[in-house]
Amino acid sequence: MTQDPRLSPLNSPGRVREQIAEYVAQHGRPEPAADSPARADDGLDLVVRGAQVLTPAGVGAFEVGVRDGRIVAVEPLGAGLVGDTVRELADDEVLLPGLVDAHVHVNEPGRTQWEGFATATRAAAAGGVTTILDMPLNSIPSTVNAQALxxxxxxxxxxxxxxxxxxxxxxxxxxxxxxxxxxxGVFGFKCFLLHSGVDEFPPLDADELEDYLTGLAEVGGMMIVHAEDNLSIDRAPQAGGAAYSRFLASRPRGAENLAIATVIERARWTGAKVHILHLSSSDALPMIRSAKADGIDLSVETCPHYLTLAAEGIPDGATAYKCCPPIREGHNSDALWEGLLDGTIDYIASDHSPSTLDLKELESGDFGAAWGGIASVQLTLPVIWTAARERGIDLARVAHWMAAAPAQRVGLSDKGSIEVGRDGDLAVFAPEESFTVKVAELHHRNPLSPYDGKQLFGRVRSTYLRGTEVDFETPAGRLLRRA
Structure with missing residues (x-):
């Protein structure tokens, strides 16, 4: 097959095959993760018991038993389950399902100095996240063909x-x-409707989007979209300098609203499954509600920074806060919370998108030149929980937005819930323990976060992956395929 000339040379299958050969020559080809040997008896590998265990029925007193990586028992507290390892929850601890973060930029290979799988997944585990879905760009090559995958x-x-x-x-x-x-086995396909920030991952125009959606509808695939309109951004005031207000004006709500409308209509015409990434404009909520009522197969996520930070509180030159779409005003955040509560927004994802410190233009404070992205996979749960508890929203609702809902939408039927048959992915969480964020103590590669110095509630004390506690020394994660 002749390569389409519009594809970046960095993504060419021939070049990637050469990179694979070089990598294997240096590192070898790792063996696939083996299943744990099945037990010869009916014993349990792990039992967790306590007065506060979050199941689909709500928070209650239960004992949870895990065998061979799967939850095989959820019994009332006092049932006396016996396991090789037993974890008794403290009075201030709640057992949550392992969280599912469906929007993480790991950037490896190619830009591993920005982030890598070891650091990103350590950060995830420290935040109670047991499953991440990695985005196809910022790595080199981008995941745009089978060789790159x-x-x-x-x-x-x-x-x-x-x-x-x-x-x-x-x-x-x-x-x-x-x-x-x-x-x-990819879980879907990401596209941009404007420049992505990296030249090797160019955007689709509206007609190309429709064409691709037609193809995905034939196989049941999902398109996930960075929805900002290219022409609207081009016509907006240009970002530059240290004033956050100028950067905000360069990424207007109208650009996001127009692009979302385009996605909705092209999905309506093609019957394809679509997902709106990192919703920041609350103005788009009415049309999203209308589209869902019309039966369009549409889902939407938002992110912790849009729910908990506000433009009014961002100092000029504070480029740690730069992301695209931008953090908007406080009243916009309030409306996004309402969208979550009424089901218009389906779930929360981190959009963990780190870079090296120099790319954030920390010395110049120039929002126009700085890389747009926030590293937050480790902090998403306490950031969201801190804001939710202030709004009177219970922990079960938060866990739904961060575990069950994303797992269901992307087709991870083994994840997101504490119930028999699911993976033994668990997080021991102390919701009333407060702490001050110290960026040097976070696991992601480059020490920068807009949450540095903020006091948060909720600490993850232990994370279990298929019944084994994550020790941050021995990688035991597996690679997942769409079912």
Missing amino acids: EFKQLVAAPQAFVDVGFWGGAVPGNRTDLRELHEA
Whole structure:
């Protein structure tokens, strides 16, 4: 097959095959993670028991038993389950299902100095996240063909401390690659409707989007979209300098609203499954509600920074806060919370998108030049819980938005809930323990966070992956495929 000339040379299958060969020559090819040997008896590997265990029925007093990586028993407290390892919850601890973060930029291979699988998955585990889905861009090559997916899986396999799945990418020229990526198990395909920030991952225009959606509808694939309108951004005031207000004006709500409308209508015409990434504009909520009422197969996520930070509180020059779409005003955040509560927004994802410190332009404070991205996979749960408890929202609702709902939407039927048959992915959480964020103590690669110095509630004390406590020394995560 002749390569489409619009595809970046960095993503060419031939070049990626050469990179795979070089990697294997240096590191070898890791063996697939083996299943734990089945027990010869009916004993349990892990039992967790306590007065506060979050199941689909709510918080109650239960004992949870895990065998061979799966939850095999959820019994009333006092049932006397016996296991090789027993964890008695303290009075201030709640057992949550392991969280599912469906929007993480790991950036390896190619930009490993920004972030890598070892550091990103350690950070995830420290935050109670037991499953991440890795985005297809910012790594080199981008995950836009089967060879690039193979390379990324090869690099990820020996390093992952939590389970990792992968999104594919949809860029001009790779429409014929989508089916092969879909069959290889990616969970869907990400596209941009404007420049992505990296040249090797160019955007689709509206007609290309429709064409790709037509193809995905044929195989049941999902398109996940960075929805900001290219022309609207081009016509907006240009970002530059230290004034946050100027940066905010450069990414207007109207650009986001128009792009979301485009996605909705093209999904309506094609019957494809679509997902709106990192919703920041509350103005879009009415049309999203309307589209869902019309039966369009549409889901939406938002992120902790849009729910807990406000433009009014961002100092000029504080480029740690820069992300795209931008953090908007406080009243916009209030409306996003209402969208979560009424089900218009389906779930919360971190959009963990780190870079090296120099790319954040910390010395100049220039929002126009700084990389846009916030590293928060380790902090998403306490950030959201701190804000939720102030709003009178219970922990069960928060866990639904961060575990069950994303797992259900992306097709991870083994994840997101404490019930028999699911993976033994668990997080021991102390919701009333407060702490001050110290960026040097976070696990992601580059020490920068807009939450540095903030007091939060809720500490993850232990994380279990398929019944084994994460020790942050021995990677035991597995690579996941779409079912």
